[in-house]
Amino acid sequence: MLELRPITDDDVPRVNDWLHRDHVRRWYEIPSLGITLDDWLDEIGRRHAEFHWLTHLIAEWRGVPIGLCQYYRCADSDEDFGLLPVPGSYGIDYLVGEEAYLGAGHGKTMIAALAAAIFSFPDAERVTAGIDPRNTASERALLSCGFTLFDAERARYVLNNTDV
Numbered sequence: 023m024l025e026l027r028p029i030t031d032d033d034v035p036r037v038n039d040w041l042h043r044d045h046v047r048r049w050y051e052i053p054s055l056g057i058t059l060d061d062w063l064d065e066i067g068r069r070h071a072e073f074h075w076l077t078h079l080i081a082e083w084r085g086v087p088i089g090l091c092q093y094y095r096c097a098d099s100d101e102d103f104g105l106l107p108v109p110g111s112y113g114i115d116y117l118v119g120e121e122a123y124l125g126a127g128h129g130k131t132m133i134a135a136l137a138a139a140i141f142s143f144p145d146a147e148r149v150t151a152g153i154d155p156r157n158t159a160s161e162r163a164l165l166s167c168g169f170t171l172f173d174a175e176r177a178r179y180v181l182n183n184t185d186v
Contacts (some may be wrong), residue, residue, distance in 0.1 A: 024131045026091065026139070028169050029066065029078040038063055040119025040170075042122045043055035047147075050183065070174050081118075081132045088123040093140055096150065103150070105172050106180065110147030129163040132144050137167060141183050152178045 029037070040046050040058045051059050071149045075098035081089040096103055096111040103111065114136045118128050133151075142148045151169065153160045155177040169179040 023084065023134060024128065026079040026132070026135055027082065027084050029080050029090070033080050033087065034063070034066060036087060037066060037117070037119070040090060040117065043119065043121070043176055045124065046117050046119060047123065049157055049160070061186055072149055073183050079136075079137075080141060081128070083123060083128060086120075087130075088120045089116065089118040089132060091136055093136055093149075095145075099121075101152075105151060106172060106176065106178065107148075110145055112143075112149050114140075114149055116151075125159075129160065130166050133163055133167045133169075137181055147183050149181045152176055
């Protein structure tokens with residue numbers, strides 16, 4: 023069973039390791055947007071200060087940490103969401119860091135758990151994820167959870183609360 027728990031300082035070295043693995047780095051290091059792996063780690067490191075609006079979670083499968091995910095209210099972010107209505111929207115990011123757990127549906131389970139948690143909030147109308155359009159595994163996981171492509175140019179997917 024997959025469980026999500028808040029990240030702790032003890033998890034940071036493991037997350038650092040995951041981010042530097044090739045299967046994660048290629049999606050989380052985005053030179054065209056000026057995003058480095060250190061940016062992700064900096065947000066985690068300052069999660070109790072200026073990045074308090076991000077909720078970082080460790081995904082555990084049967085007690086084994088296998089991945090990282092986060093969610094946030096889009097209104098709290100300076101991200102450009104294009105035509106997506108920002109009020110009522112929550113963004114998510116997720117990764118399976120442990121190679122042994124890739125291709126077994128854990129990403130899908132993580133996404134579903136994030137969406138369920140978010141939709142328990144009274145203001146949550148939709149969940150969105152922006153992915154690299156070449157990340158077909160992530161696209162398949164999102165689509166299998168009921169997300170639809172909202173903005174093809176930005177590869178932004180959306181799940182509305184009314185769709186679940």
